[in-house]
Amino acid sequence: MTAKDLRNPIKVARGLGSSQSGVGHWWTQRVTAVALIPLGIWFVFVVVSLAHSDFAHAHAVVARPWNALLLIAFVLTMFWHAVLGLQVVVEDYVHVRWKAVAWLLAIKFLAVLGALAGVLAVLRIALTP
Amino acid sequence: MADTRRPLSPHLQVYRWQVQMVSSILHRATGIALAIGSLLVVWGLLALAGGEEGFAQYRTIVGSPIGIVLLIGWSWALFYHLCNGIRHLVQDAGAGYAINQFIRSSWLSVAVSVVLTALVWIYVFKTGGAA
Numbered sequence: 001m002t003a004k005d006l007r008n009p010i011k012v013a014r015g016l017g018s019s020q021s022g023v024g025h026w027w028t029q030r031v032t033a034v035a036l037i038p039l040g041i042w043f044v045f046v047v048v049s050l051a052h053s054d055f056a057h058a059h060a061v062v063a064r065p066w067n068a069l070l071l072i073a074f075v076l077t078m079f080w081h082a083v084l085g086l087q088v089v090v091e092d093y094v095h096v097r098w099k100a101v102a103w104l105l106a107i108k109f110l111a112v113l114g115a116l117a118g119v120l121a122v123l124r125i126a127l128t129p
Numbered sequence: 130m131a132d133t134r135r136p137l138s139p140h141l142q143v144y145r146w147q148v149q150m151v152s153s154i155l156h157r158a159t160g161i162a163l164a165i166g167s168l169l170v171v172w173g174l175l176a177l178a179g180g181e182e183g184f185a186q187y188r189t190i191v192g193s194p195i196g197i198v199l200l201i202g203w204s205w206a207l208f209y210h211l212c213n214g215i216r217h218l219v220q221d222a223g224a225g226y227a228i229n230q231f232i233r234s235s236w237l238s239v240a241v242s243v244v245l246t247a248l249v250w251i252y253v254f255k256t257g258g259a260a
Contacts, residue, residue: 030218030221033214033217033218034218036211036214037211037214037215040207040211041211044204044207044249048249048252048253051253051256051257052253052256052257055177055181055184055185056181058177058184059177062174062177071174075170075171075174078167078170079167082160082163082164082167085157085160085161085164086160086161086164089157089160089161114167114168114171117171117174117175118170118171118174118175120178121171121174121175121177121178122174122178124178125174125177125178128178
């Protein structure tokens with residue numbers, strides 16, 4: 001902080017923890033958790049209802065607009081929540097810095113790939129006539 | 130570990146086992162299991178998008194005895210993480226911190242998750258044999 005900065009030091013520091021992102025991680029984990037309550041219960045109902053159905057029926061069910069929309073929301077929220085949770089696990093148990101960073105990168109890359117693949121799959125199912 | 134000569138605070142092994150520890154550890158363990166299970170969800174969606182043949186293959190693998198056992202495990206992990214997650218959200222709101230409430234809600238998470246898992250699988254098996 002330079003003398004030219006007119007902001008009070010407390011203004012600069014407020015809301016920022018040692019990780020420079022304040023409670024963003026904590027709060028996002030809770031928001032995605034709340035979203036996953038209805039989405040998760042809905043997902044279980046869909047999977048159970050499709051447990052004994054054939055390809056054509058399962059395809060048609062996933063292709064319904066509301067189902068496709070909610071499935072995409074579920075996949076994105078699930079991976080987001082998983083990344084946040086696994087990040088805490090890595091930070092707690094991996095004490096060698098480069099290994100922790102490698103784990104965090106691998107988890108993030110894999111989660112983004114998984115989320116993109118899931119969304120792409122649902123879109124393909126939904127948009128295939 | 131950077132410097133192991135530092136004095137360490139007592140860790141898990143010095144404490145008598147109690148249900149609050151179990152519910153906490155299980156929450157993390159089921160979270161990790163579910164993160165791995167998310168790949169199974171994507172695999173299923175990709176198989177469904179890929180066509181009839183790939184989907185049949187997916188169903189054969191998932192519906193195999195090992196697949197069913199894993200699915201039962203994953204469904205319990207989901208229900209437990211869901212129940213205990215709601216419990217944690219209630220605690221985040223500042224409620225349920227009295228020791229007896231804390232113990233009771235721990236048992237509740239475990240019990241409800243087992244009941245829900247049993248109900249789902251009884252329904253699945255009753256409506257048409259193994260997946």
